[in-house]
Amino acid sequence: MSKELLIPFPVPPKAAVVRTENLVKTYGANTANPVTVLKGVNMEAQAGEFVAIIGQSGSGKSTLLNILGALDVPTTGAAYIAGTNIAALDGDGLARLRGTTIGFIFQFHHLLDEFTCLENVLMPVTIAKGAPTRDDTEYAKMLLGRVGLTDQMHKPPGQLSGGQQQRGAIVRALVNRPKVVLADEPTGNLDSRSGADVFVLLREIAKETGVAFLMVTHDDRLAKAADRVLRMEDGYLTEARL
Amino acid sequence: MRFEAMLALRHLTSNRGQTALTVGAVAVGVVAILFIRSVISGVQAEIVDDLIGSLPAIVVKPVEKFTARLADTDSRAAVDVGAGSDILVTREQKRPQQREEIAGFAGVEAQLRTFPGVRAIAPVAQGGATIRRGVKRFNVSLTGGDPAGLDTVIGMSKNVIAGKWIGLAPDEIIIGWRLADDAGIRLGDRVRVEGATPNLAGSYRVAGIFRTGTEGGDLGAVYTTRRTAQSLLGLGANVSHLFLQVEEPFAADKIATRIAAALPYKTENWLVTNSTALEGIQGMNGSRDMISAFALMASSFAIASVLIVSVVQKGKQIGILKSMGATDGQILRVFTIEAGLIGLTGSLLGTAISFALLSWLMTIPLPPGPTPFPKHTVLFPITIDGWTFTGACSAATFATMLAAVLPARRAAKLNPVEAIRG
Numbered sequence A: 001m002s003k004e005l006l007i008p009f010p011v012p013p014k015a016a017v018v019r020t021e022n023l024v025k026t027y028g029a030n031t032a033n034p035v036t037v038l039k040g041v042n043m044e045a046q047a048g049e050f051v052a053i054i055g056q057s058g059s060g061k062s063t064l065l066n067i068l069g070a071l072d073v074p075t076t077g078a079a080y081i082a083g084t085n086i087a088a089l090d091g092d093g094l095a096r097l098r099g100t101t102i103g104f105i106f107q108f109h110h111l112l113d114e115f116t117c118l119e120n121v122l123m124p125v126t127i128a129k130g131a132p133t134r135d136d137t138e139y140a141k142m143l144l145g146r147v148g149l150t151d152q153m154h155k156p157p158g159q160l161s162g163g164q165q166q167r168g169a170i171v172r173a174l175v176n177r178p179k180v181v182l183a184d185e186p187t188g189n190l191d192s193r194s195g196a197d198v199f200v201l202l203r204e205i206a207k208e209t210g211v212a213f214l215m216v217t218h219d220d221r222l223a224k225a226a227d228r229v230l231r232m233e234d235g236y237l238t239e240a241r242l
Numbered sequence B: 001m002r003f004e005a006m007l008a009l010r011h012l013t014s015n016r017g018q019t020a021l022t023v024g025a026v027a028v029g030v031v032a033i034l035f036i037r038s039v040i041s042g043v044q045a046e047i048v049d050d051l052i053g054s055l056p057a058i059v060v061k062p063v064e065k066f067t068a069r070l071a072d073t074d075s076r077a078a079v080d081v082g083a084g085s086d087i088l089v090t091r092e093q094k095r096p097q098q099r100e101e102i103a104g105f106a107g108v109e110a111q112l113r114t115f116p117g118v119r120a121i122a123p124v125a126q127g128g129a130t131i132r133r134g135v136k137r138f139n140v141s142l143t144g145g146d147p148a149g150l151d152t153v154i155g156m157s158k159n160v161i162a163g164k165w166i167g168l169a170p171d172e173i174i175i176g177w178r179l180a181d182d183a184g185i186r187l188g189d190r191v192r193v194e195g196a197t198p199n200l201a202g203s204y205r206v207a208g209i210f211r212t213g214t215e216g217g218d219l220g221a222v223y224t225t226r227r228t229a230q231s232l233l234g235l236g237a238n239v240s241h242l243f244l245q246v247e248e249p250f251a252a253d254k255i256a257t258r259i260a261a262a263l264p265y266k267t268e269n270w271l272v273t274n275s276t277a278l279e280g281i282q283g284m285n286g287s288r289d290m291i292s293a294f295a296l297m298a299s300s301f302a303i304a305s306v307l308i309v310s311v312v313q314k315g316k317q318i319g320i321l322k323s324m325g326a327t328d329g330q331i332l333r334v335f336t337i338e339a340g341l342i343g344l345t346g347s348l349l350g351t352a353i354s355f356a357l358l359s360w361l362m363t364i365p366l367p368p369g370p371t372p373f374p375k376h377t378v379l380f381p382i383t384i385d386g387w388t389f390t391g392a393c394s395a396a397t398f399a400t401m402l403a404a405v406l407p408a409r410r411a412a413k414l415n416p417v418e419a420i421r422g
């Protein structure tokens, strides 16, 4: 499979696809004991960049990713995704941004049992357009081939191995040609070998598609292989040297 | 909408057990509604048929002479009994010898035909008479009319269980089966009938026996030709009443009011003279509607609870769909469409079951009862009506979608972060 084919819209280099300004997130703001998880996060990620986010459990990594993924809104501050401040969007606006600009990969694959692997990976375009176009289907099949799932694409997710399921979830995150892909411990549920395989694949595809790739991980060895590593600590995000 | 419909359909086809359960709940509700409505409207149709089939919808009769509306004589005592009321109050004793007659009835008949909604008219001579059988005397109401004409208004022929009615000769009468029983009269016997006065009397052959199923009819009514009744009652060429049948029985009161307002006659309509039976029908309608509503509510609650469980089960899926760009509205529509499909399928299934069930019930014969001459032949008088079926289907589908409002809203409002982490 030639690599040029995989780059749908070459993104101009050094464009900040993700940028936050003093991002603050407080849970339970109106309760007796509010918890401020993010105290002022400032970060940037460029197109084609692969960024790892590390940090202790409970430090706020998922909280940050959910805000960047337009699944949650910040208490104060701004988060720009491809130039759009998500703090300024309403529910439908957030949904549209998620559908067009963002790809999500979770610790669990969350593929839908009622659909085949191919139908699952086409779900984001189905949601956006009602039905996938021929082009979408071709692109999905090509990505499935890229992750080695050509023979599995008509199977329900229940008949796939854990690694295969997660590779399906990766394709699903890419099928709508997003500008940013957010992965929250994508290998956390896999054994170390298939975890390493999935990670290598993620890195390659991130480069091929030119997306800004943000990955939360607990595995320092995986984080080391990223272009940059950011550490979440005490509500702030700092550059880390591993 | 294509995504929503596709997902809804996939939910339904992949979770067969749950789908069967909810579709079944709707179907049971529809069957309950259709059963109760078809049986009750069948019973009502039978009652109304019995009433209107043996009664004129409207009776036109002359206004009594020497009477005045109370309102005309004493306005303070006027009682408002509603529009078209023809209750007359007289201060003068009715003269005993006074006979109420309609002269030139052919002209009146022609006038009555011009009223819209009037289907058939029969001029009749009606009055009290006495049947003598040895020393026994039976007071009866004697009604004389043209047999074919009277058939169009009160359907005498269908009540005749022995002998004839059409083609009755001038010296022939027909009597009710209970009178025949009580008086020991058999078909073909001759009886003495005394009319308005003892000198207006004669001997008549009983050419037919009928049953109406009512006391007044079977024990106290005698029918004959108009000429015979006219001479027995001393009416000459006049009649006492005009019997009318109308296109729409429940519009009889309006037509009667119009006739009374336009012509110098008094009218009586079956809706007033049978108000007790009709009130019973209204009571039936009330309980029918209550049962229908409860059946709908029961199936709606069942569906709502199944849907709420399904929304909880699908929490993660809803979260992931939202993370992929599904809007609240799309999620809401998925579950609404699901409910709509369940409602529609359940309604159609319920309709098919009801149709089969009712068709079978309609064939069950009436078991032998106390009367030797039962009027009806089937146990369940059932009316299968297309509109009732359509209405029940729409109501059940609507109720199912209503039941889905809460679960669907819950699904739409689900926080994706919490749902995915859930």
Ligand SMILES: Nc1ncnc2c1ncn2[C@@H]1O[C@H](COP(=O)(O)OP(=O)(O)OP(=O)(O)O)[C@@H](O)[C@H]1O
Binding pocket: A027, A028, A035, A037, A055, A056, A057, A058, A059, A060, A061, A062, A063, A064
């Ligand atoms: N909805 C919420 N309401 C209240 N507190 C919350 C909520 N979500 C997260 N928190 C708290 O915010 C903090 C950060 O949570 P978060 O899930 O972002 O941590 P994390 O860095 O992803 O941890 P892990 O590595 O275990 O996944 C935690 O203390 C958590 O208890």
Ligand SMILES: [Mg+2]
Binding pocket: A061, A062, A063, A184
């Ligand atoms: Mg986390």
